[in-house]
Amino acid sequence: MQAYVDPDVCIGCGLCASAVPEVFQMNDDGKAEATAEGADDAVKQAIDDCPVSAIREAD
Numbered sequence: 561m562q563a564y565v566d567p568d569v570c571i572g573c574g575l576c577a578s579a580v581p582e583v584f585q586m587n588d589d590g591k592a593e594a595t596a597e598g599a600d601d602a603v604k605q606a607i608d609d610c611p612v613s614a615i616r617e618a619d
C-alpha cells in the first residue's frame with residue numbers, strides 16, 4: 561500500500577517514521593513523507609495511530 565502524508569496536517573511527531581521506517585521518513589521541514597510502499601497492515605496501523613490523521617492511502 562502506498563501512503564500519503566498531508567504536510568499541512570502533520571505535526572512532525574515522528575511516530576510513523578519510528579514505527580514504519582521503511583515507509584515513512586522525516587523531511588527537512590520536520591514533516592513525515594511516505595517514500596516507499598509498505599505492507600498493508602503496517603500502513604493501516606500508521607494511519608490509525610497518527611494523532612492528527614495526516615496519513616491516508618494514496619490515490
Ligand code: SF4
Pocket residue numbers: 565569570571572573574575576577591592609610611612613614615
Ligand atoms: S504520525 Fe502523523 S503527525 Fe506524526 S509524523 Fe507521522 S504523519 Fe506526522
